[in-house]
Amino acid sequence: MLSVAGLEAAYGSSRVLFGVELAVGAGEALALLGRNGMGKTTTVRAIMGLLRPSAGSVRFEGIELAGLRSFAVARAGLGLVPEGRQVFPNLTVRENLVATARRGRWRLAEVEALFPVLAERRTAWGNELSGGEQQMLAIGRALLTNPKLLILDEATEGLAPRIRGEIWRVLARLKAEGLAILVIDKNVGDLIRLCDRHAILEKGKVAWTGSSAELAAEPALQARYLGV
Structure with a gap:
């Protein structure tokens, strides 16, 4: 479904990505792992058209996305949950939800059923919500953009344990329904339970890829690339 090959990107003269290679199949969940500053968010930004790659290919269902603007990438079927959430503070919860909605399986009622608190807080402003x-x-x-691939950058960062559990429950349900997922998070145990495969970034390159079983079986690998 998603194929990233030889992806390079920079901020001005500072190169961040050096030939990143990864792929996500239909209905698959892939975790993008690595310490802070290794290029995870930059990879997502380059995939989503928020940062123009300096080289490489980003293909989605056979269509080249590299160099397209972010709205065109979203229309192709990629949905982003960005780092820092970036909700519109001066819009209500309902307005935030419907602002970019597209027709498809996910509609407002389905999202409110998935997250009942959003129905309860429908008229609250974005900046009145908890993290x-x-x-x-x-x-x-x-979800209301009805993506074929959902990308989450820091899915549960800074959240209370109860809320983290709710997010992982929802992601497991989405995967069970066949939605492809690319997720960045620091909770390796939860990622191992959710994801089929993992890719570890080290200094802008993919240093390791493997299955959840392989990652779980290699604590030394986790310590080498993910330990603080």
């Missing part, structure tokens, strides 16, 4: 509520809103907003 957990904002993350649910960001996921709901992405």
